[in-house]
Amino acid sequence: xxxxxxxxVTGASRGIGxxxxxxxxxxxxxxxxxxxxxxxxxxxxxxLCEENGAVVYMYRADIRNSESCAEIVKDLVSKTDKHIxxxxxxxxxxxxxxxxxxxxxxxxxxxDTNLKGTFYMMREVSxxxxxxxxxxxxxxxxxxxxxxxxGQVNYAATKAAVIGxxxxxxxxxxxxHINVNAVAPGVIQTKMTDAIPEDVKEQLTSQILFKEAGKxxxxxxxxxxxxxxxxxxxxxxxxxxxxxxxx
Ligand code: NAP
Numbered sequence: 001x002x003x004x005x006x007x008x009v010t011g012a013s014r015g016i017g018x019x020x021x022x023x024x025x026x027x028x029x030x031x032x033x034x035x036x037x038x039x040x041x042x043x044x045x046x047x048l049c050e051e052n053g054a055v056v057y058m059y060r061a062d063i064r065n066s067e068s069c070a071e072i073v074k075d076l077v078s079k080t081d082k083h084i085x086x087x088x089x090x091x092x093x094x095x096x097x098x099x100x101x102x103x104x105x106x107x108x109x110x111x112d113t114n115l116k117g118t119f120y121m122m123r124e125v126s127x128x129x130x131x132x133x134x135x136x137x138x139x140x141x142x143x144x145x146x147x148x149x150x151g152q153v154n155y156a157a158t159k160a161a162v163i164g165x166x167x168x169x170x171x172x173x174x175x176x177h178i179n180v181n182a183v184a185p186g187v188i189q190t191k192m193t194d195a196i197p198e199d200v201k202e203q204l205t206s207q208i209l210f211k212e213a214g215k216x217x218x219x220x221x222x223x224x225x226x227x228x229x230x231x232x233x234x235x236x237x238x239x240x241x242x243x244x245x246x247x
Contacts, residue, residue, distance in 0.1 A: 004055075006080045007227065008032040008073075010063055010121060011091025013041035015190035016140065019216035020088055021045050023224045025054035032057035032076050032084075034091065063091050063117030073124040083132060086227040087125040089118040089162075090140045094192060099153045107154045114158035115165075122169055122180075129178045137173075137180040138226045139166050140219070141238065143246040146184055151200075159184075163238055170236030179235045181226045186242025187213040209244025 007024045011017040013035035021031045022045070031054045035042040039060070046056045057076055061068040076084060092114045095106035118139055129135030144152050145159025163182055170180040187193055187204050193213065196204070205211060222241045225231055240246045 003081070003083070005029045005085040006032065006076070006083050007086035007088065008034075008076060008084050008121075008125065009088040009090055010034045010117065011036075012045050013038035014045075015192065016185065016188060016216045016219045017088075017090040018045045018048070019220040020090060020223050022048045022052060023217070023220035024086065024088075024227060025049040025052035027224055027228065028053070029086065029227075030055040030057075030080070032059065032072075032080075034059045034061050034063060034072060036060070036062055036091070063121060064112040066116075066120045069117070069120035070124050073121075073128065077128055082128065084125050084128045085135060087121060087129075087135070087137045088140070088223055088227070089121055089138070091117055092140065092142075092158075092192075094152065094155050094195075096151050096155065096196075098151055102154050110154045110158050114155070115161045118162055119165060122165065126169070126173065126178075129173070130176050133176050133178075135173075135178040136227045136231070137166075137169065137178065138223050139163075139180070139182045140223075141166070141182045141184045143184050143186045143240055143242045146238065146240065147246045166238070167236045174235060177232075179226070179231060181231070181234060181236065182238045183219060183222050183226065184238050184240045184242065184246070185214065185219050186240070186245040188219060189213050189215055207245050208242065209247065212243065214241065214243055 012033035142159040
């Protein structure tokens with residue numbers, strides 16, 4: 001392929017999303033990314049990707065809105081000669097609590113962002129990838145979608161759903177050589193885990209075989225592999241990047 005690959009990453013104003021963008025830029029891709037509100041963080045992600053040679057397209061958008069997702073993809077392909085080579089569905093939120101304290105709006109918020117947002121982006125980008133007969137989709141799930149976690153019934157449901165969607169879409173798109181895989185991070189040091197109380201963090205860390213949290217770059221390295229030609233014979237898989245937590 002003589003043109004540069006284009007990767008679209010959701011939720012990249014910080015944390016794991018930013019690390020994925022920077023890693024894919026280092027791998028020689030141009031980067032499109034979304035964020036919902038953090039302008040300063042988004043500008044930093046753009047700067048880091050540009051320092052690594054990427055052309056960057058930045059979209060402030062709410063992925064809970066299907067029309068916004070469609071507009072992002074329409075605009076992006078108008079700028080990239082109709083190509084999107086990699087989609088990474090990373091944007092996600094938590095609204096943790098014990099089940100009797102989870103309000104309807106906390107259930108809806110995680111479903112709308114983690115499940116529906118991922119679905120909308122996959123639906124839009126699948127059309128492009130089917131036409132170009134190639135592509136890599138990597139969905140960011142979580143170990144709690146594999147093993148469950150007290151206090152995260154709503155979040156775990158959405159992350160298990162992401163795995164179900166990944167396997168189903170892998171079956172739908174295989175005939176056109178499109179790979180669909182998931183990465184399931186364990187405990188990773190980001191703003192999301194900063195919010196976890198210290199005693200809960202200690203209890204979680206004790207379940208990790210390596211006895212320490214991972215870094216956003218650990219997830220980015222796994223995503224870069226699944227986004228590369230080196231994973232061409234892998235589809236429908238869930239790669240746990242968790243220091244052995246879900247073993
Ligand atoms: P984070 O630091 O909280 O970052 C979340 C990102 O998602 C931000 O860029 C945020 O944008 C964006 N976002 C949130 N809601 C959005 C929406 N409606 N539309 C568009 N963008 C939205 O989270 P993280 O720790 O990097 O997590 C990234 C992914 O990994 C998530 O799917 C998470 O569930 C998963 N994960 C994380 C861990 C962990 O330990 N950190 C473990 C397992 C799985 P704004 O800043 O602009 O709001």
